[in-house]
Structure formats: C-alpha cells, structure tokens
Amino acid sequence: MRLGLTISCCAHVAVLAMAVVGFHSTKPFEITPEVALPVDLVSVEEFTKMTAGLKSGEIKDTPQAPKAPEERNAAPQPEPKPEPKPEPAPQPAAAPEPEPAPAPEPEQAKAEPEPAPEPEPKPEAKPEEPKYVQLPRKLEMPKRAPKPRREEPRPTPITAQAQQDQKQFDPNSIAALLDKQERPPEAGGVTQQPLDGTPSLGAPGGTAVRLSMSEIDYLRQQISRCWSPPIGVLDAVGLVVKLDVELAPDGALVRPPIVANTSSDPIFTIASEAAARAVVQCQPYSLPADKYDVWKHMIVNFDPREMLGG
C-alpha cells in the first residue's frame, strides 16, 4: 500500500506541475478591432417629410449639403486645416494675370503680329490649371473640415476673382453645414413644414403602427374640402385646435368631435367650432382599413393656415 501511495503522490505532483505549466501557455484570443460604421436610421415618415418640397423653396447647392453629416463623422483632422487656407490665396494671385494680359495683346498684335501667339498660350495654360485644381477642391473642401470656411470668405474678397470664389465659399452653404446639428437633414429644398409643426395623427397609446405621411395628407385633404375658415382665424398666430375624433371602421364619426385643448384667444372658440363642423361634414373618411386600430381614436391637430394651404 505504501508503494502505491508514493507512486500515486509522485504522479499527481507531476501531472499538476505539467498542468500548471500547460495552463500558463494558454494564449488569449487575438481580437481584431472592428471599425464602427456610423449609421443614421431614417424612418419612412421622416423620409417623406424630408423629401416633401415646396416649389417656392430656394434651391441650394445640392452636393454640399447632404454630404455634411458623413463628413463630420469621417475626419475632423486638425492637420489638413492649414493647407486649404494658403491655397486660395495664390490662386487668385495667379488668376488676375490673364485679365490684364489680353488687354496689351491687341495693341501688340497691331504692331507685331508675330509675337502675339506667344503670350496667348500662357493665359490658355493658366486658366486650365486652376480649373483643374478647383474641381477637386470643391469636393475636398467640405471633407476636410467645415470650420475653416468661416474664416476664408474674409481673405478672398481682397483678390480680383473673389466673385468666382464666393460661389465656392457660399455663406449659405456654410450655414447649412453648421446648422446640420440642430435640424434634420434636408435634401436641398425647403421642407413644407417644420417637423414639429405638422398636424400629427398620433395614436393615444403610441402604438408601433402609424399612418404614413401620405395617408395623413390624404386625411387632411379630405377634411379641408369642407373647411371654410371664419374671418380672422387665418390671421391668428399659433392658433391650433386639437380635435378628439373617434371613427367607426367605415370612416364615419362615432360621436361628434371634442375639442381637446383650450385657449384664451376669443378666435379659438370660432375656429374650434368651424373645425368641428368641417370634420362632421366630411365624414365618412376613407382610410386604410388595416390600420383601423391607429385611426379609430385620434387627436387631429387643426392648424387653420395649414388646412387652407393643403
């Protein structure tokens, strides 16, 4: 028995020692860090709001504005900032040369026809170079950093070709770039209404299914057929009537609409009555039947000016 015990003890010591050595050599997993891709989620409703444009809206430079959100994430590198600053300065400096150059040319041409071709290739060659350089810069400039642009318009007007360059450094586009953080992204045009000002048809429980913008517009259009605004309502600023509407599955009203908000404005009473009348007159409404849960009970925000526009 003693022999067995000693052998067993020795074997266990050996095995444990080997295990300790072996576990020491366990290497940790090599993890390759993954590059995070910034992704903006845009719901369909936001998209419809975004793309709904007005004809009267002024058209901006489209390529610059939509790029801005990506560029902000991409590279706020401090190093390339100084580079774009000095470049525009030599450009205009080189550019004015061709303007005075053609003026003396005809005078020389009258006197001596032969040397005339010689200076001509120079101005031809020079305009080509700045054009060639300017094109890529238009694309690169916003990528580097939107911030230095604020300072650039000041040095540029000094030079002769400042007007051309101002297209490039349009303060409106700078404002568009800077404002991006507060406002939702716009695709060039002006949205019809600010997002929070639209009459929203919210389900009381805030259910996941919602009416899409086109359906809301359709309902608004249906109501606005019967909407005859009383005098003075249109001039009231910030007047919004909230109507509590309950609808049957066939689109008819279950009960007369209830005014859900109050206001001390005397016009409010008139406006609310007119709105309720319009809602009663225009029933039944045709709405998607599969979303009945959403529109069977809803609060309609009734903005008189918008209803007229719609």
Added chain:
Amino acid sequence: MESLIDQSGLSAPTGDLSLITLFLHAHIVVKIVMLGLILASVWSWAIIIDRGLVYARSRQQMNRFEKVFWSGHSLEDLYRTLSARPATSMAAMFVAAMREWKRSQEKPSGSFMGLQMRIEKVMDVTVSREIERLERRLMFLASVGSTAPFVGLFGTVWGIMTSFQAIAASENTSLAVVAPGIAEALFATALGLLAAIPATVAYNRFSSEVSRQAARLEGFADEFSAILSRQLDERM
C-alpha cells in the same frame, strides 16, 4: 495537497487564469472541495496501483500453485513445504484443508461424513477470507467514482453562485468580469471528473478480476474436496 501548496508557494501567479491563481482566488468552500477531490484522486490512484499489484501477484501465485498441485507430487510433501511459510489464496486453502485432514487422522473419530463437512467448511471460510482480502478498499474506488462528480459539481455551483454575487456587486457584466469566476468554478468539476473517471474504470476492472479469482478459488475448493472425499472412500 502538499504538492499543491508547495507549488503555489514556489511559482508566483503570473497569468490571470493559471491553475494556481484559479485555486487561490476561489471561495473557501470551493477550495475545500478542490483539496478533497485532489486527496481522493491521490488515494484512489494509490489503491489502484496497490490492487493492481495484489491481483497480479495472486494470479501468479495461483498459476504456480496449480502447476505444482497437478504435477503429481505427493500432497504430504506439498503441505510440508507450504505450511512452513504464510501462504495466500489457493495455497492457504490447501494448507487449511490439509491441516484439518491431518488433525482428524491423528485422532480418528470414526465419522467420515463429519470430516468431509469440516474440510469443506474450513475451505469455505478460507475462500471468503481470501475474497475479502482481495476486495479490500475497492469500495473506496466505487464511492469516489460515483460521488466525485457530484462533489465537483457542488464546488462549481458554489463558485458560480459566488461569482454571480460578485458580478451583481460590481454591476458589470462584461465577459472579463464573468470569466474568472466561472473558470475557477469549472475547475472544481474538472477535478471531480479527474478523480472519478479512473476510479470508476479501475473499480469495474478490479471487481471483475475479483469475481474471476473467487470463481477460480471456489473451483479449486470443489476439486480438492472431491479429491479428499475420494481418499476417504478409498480408506473405508
């Protein structure tokens, strides 16, 4: 246990998940479980080695004795040589039976049936004593084989319990926080299985060995009692 403590004293824990750090960081209950399992493993391996040697030796002795017994030598001579030194297994049976035979010859009582019964009784007692000797400590292997996994599991459950409490206390659920506790808890199960597997295998093998040797002993006892009864009949 000594070896483990020695090692833990010798090599400072460098890696986070080395066995020593796993052991040292474990809860006291888990430590006790681990130490108990290591002791059980050491003891069961000692038994395995010891029993293996015992069975091999007794098998050899049986073979040798049978060769001598069936070689045609005089049983008196064989008895004289074997009774001089302590014998085991078949030799012990033979010596016991022959001693009883001699005693009854010295004082003839006349009842041959009584002599036959006495010899068989003596040989039965010797067989059971031999089997008891062969089976000694096998029960430890059996109990280690059946309980060590549960003991290890108990250590694991306890360790995971405490590590979850630690997670709750640190309010951090990253894998780096969870992993060491679970690793040290699983270490207990590993030790339990490490002790249980050889014990179970050895117990199965040894119990079949014991039953085979017992059958061999009983067969020899029957044969020898048949020989002796033939001798008695011839003497009548």
